[in-house]
Amino acid sequence: VxxxxxxxxxxxxxxxxxxxxxxxxxxxxxxxxxxxxxxxxxxxxxxxxxxxxxxxNQLGPSLEQVFSNYNHIFSPPTITEIVEQLVCQIDKLTLNNADLNISLIVSEISPSNILIGHDQCAHLIYLIDFSHAAEYHHPKTHLHHCFHEQLPFIGTPVFVSINSHIGHKLARQDNIKSLTYIMIHFWHGSLLND
Structure with missing residues (x-):
C-alpha cells in the first residue's frame, strides 16, 4: 500500500x-x-x-530468509553477533526494567520473527510478533503469576521449550531456551527435530 x-x-x-x-x-x-x-x-x-x-514499521528480511539465502550457513562471528543482540534484548524484556515498567515472556521467538533493520539500522536485529507476549508478574506488586497447565500450544514447534509443548505456562527461562534452539539452528544449519 x-x-x-x-x-x-x-x-x-x-x-x-x-x-x-x-x-x-x-x-x-x-x-x-x-x-x-x-x-x-x-x-x-x-x-x-x-x-x-x-x-x-518497515524492516528488512527475517533472519530465516537471510539464512536460506546463504544456503543455511552463517559464520561464527555472525552467529555471535546475532546471539549477543538477542541476549541483550531478552535480558531487557525479562528483567524488571524500571525504565519500561514491564517484564515479558515473548513466546514467539524464532528466526522468522527476528528481522534485520533497514537502511542505517541494517546492523541491528529486531524482535517482532508480540501477539502472545505476557507479563510474568504483576506490574505493581511484582508477584509472579500462578503456574498453569493445559494451556494451548503457542509458538513455532522447533523453537519453543518443552513447557510450551506440554501446555505449561511459560517462564523467563523459556525465552532463553528458544534462543538456544535458534543458536543451534544457525550453527548446524538445522535442528534435529526440524
Whole structure:
C-alpha cells in the first residue's frame, strides 16, 4: 500500500474485527516497550470496514530468509553477533526494567520473527510478533503469576521449550531456551527435530 501523505510504501495487516485481537496486542506491547532498542514499533492500529488493521514499521528480511539465502550457513562471528543482540534484548524484556515498567515472556521467538533493520539500522536485529507476549508478574506488586497447565500450544514447534509443548505456562527461562534452539539452528544449519 502507498502512504498518500508521504508517498512511501507501507505494510498493512488486517484481521476480522469479531475475533480476539492479536493485532491490538501486537500494537500495545511495542508501545509499552517504546524506547527499547531493537523492538519493532507500529505506527497505527484501528478498525476499518469491519476489520482490525495495523501499520507496522518497515524492516528488512527475517533472519530465516537471510539464512536460506546463504544456503543455511552463517559464520561464527555472525552467529555471535546475532546471539549477543538477542541476549541483550531478552535480558531487557525479562528483567524488571524500571525504565519500561514491564517484564515479558515473548513466546514467539524464532528466526522468522527476528528481522534485520533497514537502511542505517541494517546492523541491528529486531524482535517482532508480540501477539502472545505476557507479563510474568504483576506490574505493581511484582508477584509472579500462578503456574498453569493445559494451556494451548503457542509458538513455532522447533523453537519453543518443552513447557510450551506440554501446555505449561511459560517462564523467563523459556525465552532463553528458544534462543538456544535458534543458536543451534544457525550453527548446524538445522535442528534435529526440524
Amino acid at each position: 502507498t502512504n498518500l501523505a508521504g508517498g512511501e510504501e507501507i505494510m498493512v495487516k488486517f484481521e476480522h474485527a469479531g475475533v480476539t485481537s492479536t493485532l491490538k496486542h501486537k500494537f500495545t506491547v511495542p508501545h509499552q516497550l517504546a524506547g527499547m532498542d531493537s523492538i519493532s514499533q507500529t505506527f497505527w492500529f484501528g478498525e476499518e470496514v469491519g476489520s482490525n488493521a495495523i501499520v507496522p
